[in-house]
Amino acid sequence: MTKNKKKKYGRRQVKPFPEYLKALVATENGEVFELEGYGALGMSGNTLVPLFENNTLLMPLGSEMMLLPDRKPRVFNISKQCVETLTENPYLPGEKIFPVAMFNSPGYVNAYACAYEERNNAGYLPLFSYSAAGWGSGGFKSAVIHVDKERRQDLRLMPLEKVQSGVNKLRKKYPENRLRLHLEHCALVSGCPAAKNFFIGRCEAPLPTSQQCNARCLGCISLQKTPGLSCCQERIAFTPTAREIAEVALEHIGKVEQGVVSFGQGCEGDPLLSGDVIREAIILIRKSTHSGTINMNTNASLPGQVERLFDAGLDSMRVSMNSVREPCYTKYFRPQGYSFGNVVESMDIARAKGRFLAINYLNCPGITDSPQEVAALLDFLTKHPVNLIQWRNLNYDPLRYYEAMTKADDQGEPLGMDRLMATLKKHFPTMKHGYFNPPKERF
Numbered sequence: 001m002t003k004n005k006k007k008k009y010g011r012r013q014v015k016p017f018p019e020y021l022k023a024l025v026a027t028e029n030g031e032v033f034e035l036e037g038y039g040a041l042g043m044s045g046n047t048l049v050p051l052f053e054n055n056t057l058l059m060p061l062g063s064e065m066m067l068l069p070d071r072k073p074r075v076f077n078i079s080k081q082c083v084e085t086l087t088e089n090p091y092l093p094g095e096k097i098f099p100v101a102m103f104n105s106p107g108y109v110n111a112y113a114c115a116y117e118e119r120n121n122a123g124y125l126p127l128f129s130y131s132a133a134g135w136g137s138g139g140f141k142s143a144v145i146h147v148d149k150e151r152r153q154d155l156r157l158m159p160l161e162k163v164q165s166g167v168n169k170l171r172k173k174y175p176e177n178r179l180r181l182h183l184e185h186c187a188l189v190s191g192c193p194a195a196k197n198f199f200i201g202r203c204e205a206p207l208p209t210s211q212q213c214n215a216r217c218l219g220c221i222s223l224q225k226t227p228g229l230s231c232c233q234e235r236i237a238f239t240p241t242a243r244e245i246a247e248v249a250l251e252h253i254g255k256v257e258q259g260v261v262s263f264g265q266g267c268e269g270d271p272l273l274s275g276d277v278i279r280e281a282i283i284l285i286r287k288s289t290h291s292g293t294i295n296m297n298t299n300a301s302l303p304g305q306v307e308r309l310f311d312a313g314l315d316s317m318r319v320s321m322n323s324v325r326e327p328c329y330t331k332y333f334r335p336q337g338y339s340f341g342n343v344v345e346s347m348d349i350a351r352a353k354g355r356f357l358a359i360n361y362l363n364c365p366g367i368t369d370s371p372q373e374v375a376a377l378l379d380f381l382t383k384h385p386v387n388l389i390q391w392r393n394l395n396y397d398p399l400r401y402y403e404a405m406t407k408a409d410d411q412g413e414p415l416g417m418d419r420l421m422a423t424l425k426k427h428f429p430t431m432k433h434g435y436f437n438p439p440k441e442r443f
């Protein structure tokens, strides 16, 4: 063997077979523990994926662990080298155990869902997202990808004293403003981070406006008709006037460097249904200042309204979509009187007017990274380019969602969320990836 060859082979190292994270389960009363001898699994559609150190991250700060009621954990039996669905603690026969999932902090997108099977007569899971989790070196680990490092919704940066002091000041300044009062309730009672940021005077402030929506999303968090599912936010019960909206927006823009104000929040319907009052408010804001970014989070169902709002001074639009395949979109959004074509038309208007356009891409592993969705997304973005994809986790029962989506279209073997993102970066190198609405200085 030559010297060179020796050197080459000498550098080679045999990688040790990666160790499974330990499976996490919970007792009926919520006590979480790791199950010795069993590896943690993630679920992507109907594919199971083992969790290791290298496809998980330490549980992000602010994340929460959840026990999945009416469900059985799916785990990997390491000595038997097979997948098992457990109904009881293998070390304590008779003790019922349940799967444990993670609801991750903003900025993290789920790579795999928690692996479980439903028990008989299981109800819907509440409207959260459920990433896979396990126990590894350093503690609890979560199957997520970090997509945005900004600490916009980091609750540690929103101390209650600061929020309360902002509330007191603005109460005196705008005693009659009903939108200010609504946000006060959001910040102090519902704990909404966007409303807290408004009173502290940082980043992005919410401008909820609309009581109505023309979609009926399966996982709508502000209106639910599905028996067994309840919404976690209450819709605003009035429509603020243009002056009330402009006062709140101008207060925020006036004191926050690179401040963003956004229509379209969790506590309302779709802002396009209040397009007239919003247009009036945008005109009032822009009469006073050219600073600040006026953004709208929307289903983009009404291209005519979108055009009028851009003409009035709207800077950016973020469009919510669970899929770029029309049958999957329609199955989830259940549009009332509009079509997927209208959404695309609105997006094209934004681009034609040179405005910043983002997709709020509602992710569920197994659907979002299915080969069918990936191909459709590449084609869609070629025809309808966007500036940014905001990777958001779909807050909906993962198995029920998979079932609904397979009725709408084929879902093949998933590519993996990390590979999907890498593919997009390769095909669209200038398109951004993140989680929050950027200020116009960062468009």
Ligand code: SF4
Pocket: 213, 214, 215, 216, 217, 219, 220, 221, 222, 223, 268, 269, 270, 299, 333
């Ligand atoms: S678009 Fe928003 S408000 Fe309308 S149904 Fe869907 S989630 Fe609810």
